[in-house]
Amino acid sequence: TLFKNKMKKIISIIAIALSAFSCSQAQQTEFKEEALSNTMKSVENTDITFQEILKKYEGKTIVIDVWASWCSDCIKGMPKVKTLQEKYPDVTYLFISMDKNYDSWINGIEKYDVKGEHYLTSDGMKGVFGKSINLSWIPRYLVVDKTGKIALFKVIEADDAKLIETLEKNK
Secondary structure: OHHHHHHHHHHHHHHHHHHHHHHHOOOOOOOOHHHHOOEEEEOOOOEEEHHHHHHHOOOOOEEEEEEOOOOHHHHHHHHHHHHHHHHOOOOEEEEEEOOOOHHHHHHHHHHOOOOOEEEEEOOOOOOHHHHHOOOOOOOEEEEEOOOOOEEEEEEOOOOOHHHHHHHHHOO
C-alpha cells in the first residue's frame, strides 16, 4: 500500500503539471488591454492605437502578419503570404512591423513589395505589443475573425495547415 500511495501521489503531481501546461498553451481569443491601447505608427507617420486599427477592419477576417524588414525568415515567408492573398482575397492583411525606425520600415514595404495594411510598433519585439501576444519569433501570424475574436493565436508559417483551416472556416 505504501507503493500504491506513492504512485497515486506521483500520478496526481503529473496530472497537475499537465493541466497547468495545457492551460498555459490555451489559445488567447482576445487581445490584452495593453495591446489594444498600444500606440503604433501609420504609413502616414501618424499615431494610432491597435484598437483603432482593429476597428477600421471590423466585420472582416484579418490575417495579422508580425514581421520586420531585417528578418530573413519574414522575407522568405512573403511568397507564402502572397499565395494566401491570392487564395483569400476578401481577407484583410494587416502587417505589424517590429522595425526599429520608420524609414527602415517604409523602405522594407517597398523593397519587398508587401501589399496590405501597414503599421509600425513603437517599441519592438520585446515591447508592450510583443509581450502582450507572447511574441518570441517572427514572422508570426494571427487570425482575427469577423466578430473581432482571435480565431488563431500563433503560427509561424503562412502555409501552416492551422492557418489555412482557420481561413476556410472564416470565409
